[in-house]
Amino acid sequence: MGSASGAREGRGTAEWSIALTPRGWACALGAFALGVGWYAVGLRDVWYLAWLLGALVVVSLVSAAAVGGRARFEVRVRADEPAPPAGSTVQCTAAVAHRLPWAARGRVRWVAGGRGLTLPLVFERGSPAVASSAWPATARGPLEVEVAAVGVVDPLGLVRVESLVRTAVSVLVLPRPLPGAAELLDAGASEQLGEGAGVAASGTGDGAVGSGALREYRTGDASRQINWKQSARQGSWLVNLPEPVTRSERALRLDCTADAYRSAAEFEIAVSAATAVVDEWTRSGHLVTVQLPPQPPVASDAAEPLLRALARAQLVRAQLARAQLARDTRGDRAGGPRPAFEAAPHPAHVDGPLPAVVVTGTAGSRLRSALADSPVGGVLLTVGAAPDDPLPAGWRSIHLPREPTARREAAP
Numbered sequence: 001m002g003s004a005s006g007a008r009e010g011r012g013t014a015e016w017s018i019a020l021t022p023r024g025w026a027c028a029l030g031a032f033a034l035g036v037g038w039y040a041v042g043l044r045d046v047w048y049l050a051w052l053l054g055a056l057v058v059v060s061l062v063s064a065a066a067v068g069g070r071a072r073f074e075v076r077v078r079a080d081e082p083a084p085p086a087g088s089t090v091q092c093t094a095a096v097a098h099r100l101p102w103a104a105r106g107r108v109r110w111v112a113g114g115r116g117l118t119l120p121l122v123f124e125r126g127s128p129a130v131a132s133s134a135w136p137a138t139a140r141g142p143l144e145v146e147v148a149a150v151g152v153v154d155p156l157g158l159v160r161v162e163s164l165v166r167t168a169v170s171v172l173v174l175p176r177p178l179p180g181a182a183e184l185l186d187a188g189a190s191e192q193l194g195e196g197a198g199v200a201a202s203g204t205g206d207g208a209v210g211s212g213a214l215r216e217y218r219t220g221d222a223s224r225q226i227n228w229k230q231s232a233r234q235g236s237w238l239v240n241l242p243e244p245v246t247r248s249e250r251a252l253r254l255d256c257t258a259d260a261y262r263s264a265a266e267f268e269i270a271v272s273a274a275t276a277v278v279d280e281w282t283r284s285g286h287l288v289t290v291q292l293p294p295q296p297p298v299a300s301d302a303a304e305p306l307l308r309a310l311a312r313a314q315l316v317r318a319q320l321a322r323a324q325l326a327r328d329t330r331g332d333r334a335g336g337p338r339p340a341f342e343a344a345p346h347p348a349h350v351d352g353p354l355p356a357v358v359v360t361g362t363a364g365s366r367l368r369s370a371l372a373d374s375p376v377g378g379v380l381l382t383v384g385a386a387p388d389d390p391l392p393a394g395w396r397s398i399h400l401p402r403e404p405t406a407r408r409e410a411a412p
Helices: 022-041 044-070 181-188 228-234 264-283 303-311 318-334 365-373 405-410
Strands: 007-011 016-020 074-079 089-097 104-112 115-123 129-136 141-153 159-163 167-173 199-204 214-216 238-240 244-254 287-291 298-300 356-360 378-382 395-399
Touching: 016 022, 016 044, 022 044, 044 159, 074 141, 074 167, 089 104, 089 141, 089 167, 104 129, 104 159, 115 129, 115 141, 129 141, 167 303, 181 264, 181 378, 228 238, 244 264, 264 287, 264 303, 264 356, 264 378, 287 303, 298 303, 356 365
Parallel strands: 244 287, 244 356, 356 378, 378 395
Antiparallel strands: 007 074, 016 159, 074 089, 089 129, 104 115, 104 141, 141 159, 141 167, 199 244, 214 238, 287 298
8 A cells, every 4th residue: 555655554464484593593403413412322311402402493483383373464664755866865664563462573674676685673562663774776767665574583582484575665766967967058058048038838826916806705715815905895805816927938858769879878867967957947947848758748847747757767769759759849849739737836828839958869860850840949968979960950069078067177
């Protein structure tokens, strides 16, 4: 069961296992060695000692089997941040409810990103046991952190029983912005991306005083919107209509075609460059549309839904991306279907042509053909080899170096 806070629950299944602990193996091997010694020397005291150690192991196995049937582990896993940025640490907490009749020691086994981690766990009667683990968010994209099994040790510490719960929490690691990418874009394409180049989008503000228009009070209207003077004159509650808000809109396309990049690492640099631009634009208050063909575009004035889309960006084959790129170039900028506006406090209808920023690895013939068919020019950000031939009319190329600008400036 999932929740918006990133928590999931799971129950211990009927699939469980029993194994000797190192102490249990020592007792079992000791009993065997003493049995061999008794057979060799014939001393009854040695036989009694071997029988005692063997009996302890058997009793522990029986008690562990009883514990496995009564424990009924219920695990709830929660991540402290459902969408952490790449390079950070994901802190996960597991709360293990149980029905053990006594205090016991145990362990919890975590699995995430192909790595395993086993941590100790202490069970107290009547209260859930809690364990935490930290995982590095090294790469963007979905990351699943799983509690694979919960184990408990019998009171003698000889046998461990584990229940396979397999409860996981999923987080989406957001891409890391490329330092200096947004600054290079603004410095090299100030004319194309000036405030006058954006398309004005009319929305609705939340101010208390509007431009003079009034309407009748409705349930849920804030008291600060009430026009007290006009309400007293009319004898009914009237509220001010908020003033329209005008914001410019900007669009960015990330080329997801596999043949545009020499390696997967180069594509990750392109994603980081797009992240830096999107982050800067949303901080400046623009409505931003991110196009990731063949996926549907995402539009918002908040950074998180846009970064979530970039976190899921994947390389695709050229044939599929070529059809989507040509269709979007002719349709979107000619007033065709537009993406739904997401996660904005005050949605606004958007129409008309958009300025374009395309982020790619290398400007190949496929992309050049699509740019030539575009009726509106823009800026081409390349993270691979800089284009040698001039771009179609209206388009300008800016090459982003692999080494971040800030790091290069800090070098002696």
